[in-house]
Amino acid sequence: MDRTAWDARYAAAEHVWGLEPNRFVVEVAGDLPAGRALDLACGEGRNALWLARRGWQVTAVDFSAVALAKAAEQAAALGLAPDALQLVEADLLEWRPPTGVFDLVLVAYLHLPEPQLRLVLGRAGDALAPGGLCCIVGHDRTNLTHGVGGPHDPAVLPTPEVLATLLADDGLEVRRAELRTRQVDTPDGLRRAIDHLVVAFRPVP
Ligand SMILES: C[S@@+](CC[C@H](N)C(=O)[O-])C[C@H]1O[C@@H](n2cnc3c(N)ncnc32)[C@H](O)[C@@H]1O
Numbered sequence: 001m002d003r004t005a006w007d008a009r010y011a012a013a014e015h016v017w018g019l020e021p022n023r024f025v026v027e028v029a030g031d032l033p034a035g036r037a038l039d040l041a042c043g044e045g046r047n048a049l050w051l052a053r054r055g056w057q058v059t060a061v062d063f064s065a066v067a068l069a070k071a072a073e074q075a076a077a078l079g080l081a082p083d084a085l086q087l088v089e090a091d092l093l094e095w096r097p098p099t100g101v102f103d104l105v106l107v108a109y110l111h112l113p114e115p116q117l118r119l120v121l122g123r124a125g126d127a128l129a130p131g132g133l134c135c136i137v138g139h140d141r142t143n144l145t146h147g148v149g150g151p152h153d154p155a156v157l158p159t160p161e162v163l164a165t166l167l168a169d170d171g172l173e174v175r176r177a178e179l180r181t182r183q184v185d186t187p188d189g190l191r192r193a194i195d196h197l198v199v200a201f202r203p204v205p
Helices: 003-012 023-029 046-053 065-077 114-127 160-169
Strands: 036-040 057-062 085-089 102-108 128-139 173-186 189-201
Touching: 003 065, 023 046, 023 102, 023 128, 023 189, 036 046, 036 114, 046 057, 046 065, 046 085, 046 102, 057 065, 065 085, 102 114, 114 128, 114 160, 128 160, 160 173, 160 189
Parallel strands: 036 057, 036 102, 057 085, 102 128
Antiparallel strands: 128 189, 173 189
16 A cells, blocks of 8 residues: 555544554563664554653654554643654655664554565664564464465565564564464454564664
8 A cells, every 4th residue: 555545545534443552562571671663564553652651762653644644632731741752754665774773663564565574674674773672463374274364465474484574684683483363353253363473673783
């Protein structure tokens, strides 16, 4: 989907992904001490806002102006300090984060063809400070045949192994690369969705 299609999707519903943070993001980041975080493809900001409320200084990037406007509205409603959440409207295929400064880089449900994903993850890895964590969550390729929801194009659905290889190629040490399931309420009742969760860190030299 391009920027215009995402804008239209965000304009058509109030909170497309809900207000609560993603459960796997909470699992990975819930016990980390607050620092600087980068949320790539932040959408309406559910994860970035959660981190900012917990004392993180967050930079959140997305190319949908409509989604970012909702994130800004929510930040104001929560009374977040102006420097707690910096929203950046940019295409991740063009935008370069600062190098070596973030304690956490989050990429949640950003589905791109592998060459583009490699580019974005390479920059995500470069953005990490030594010891910093990269957390990737998304619809897994197995979800196509065994799960519900998410994109239907296998070209934008990686596996934990593919993601682990891309991150290792960037010099990160992979700590977890696994499949996780969650229940989704659909018009046909509760169904299972299969996500991947990959966590890697930049080694301290
Ligand atoms: C499925 S949503 C996930 C939003 C958020 N990470 C979450 O979990 O709530 C995917 C997001 O990726 C953004 N996106 C897709 N391609 C992008 C690109 N090339 N540059 C910036 N944002 C992009 C879309 O605008 C959308 O907000």
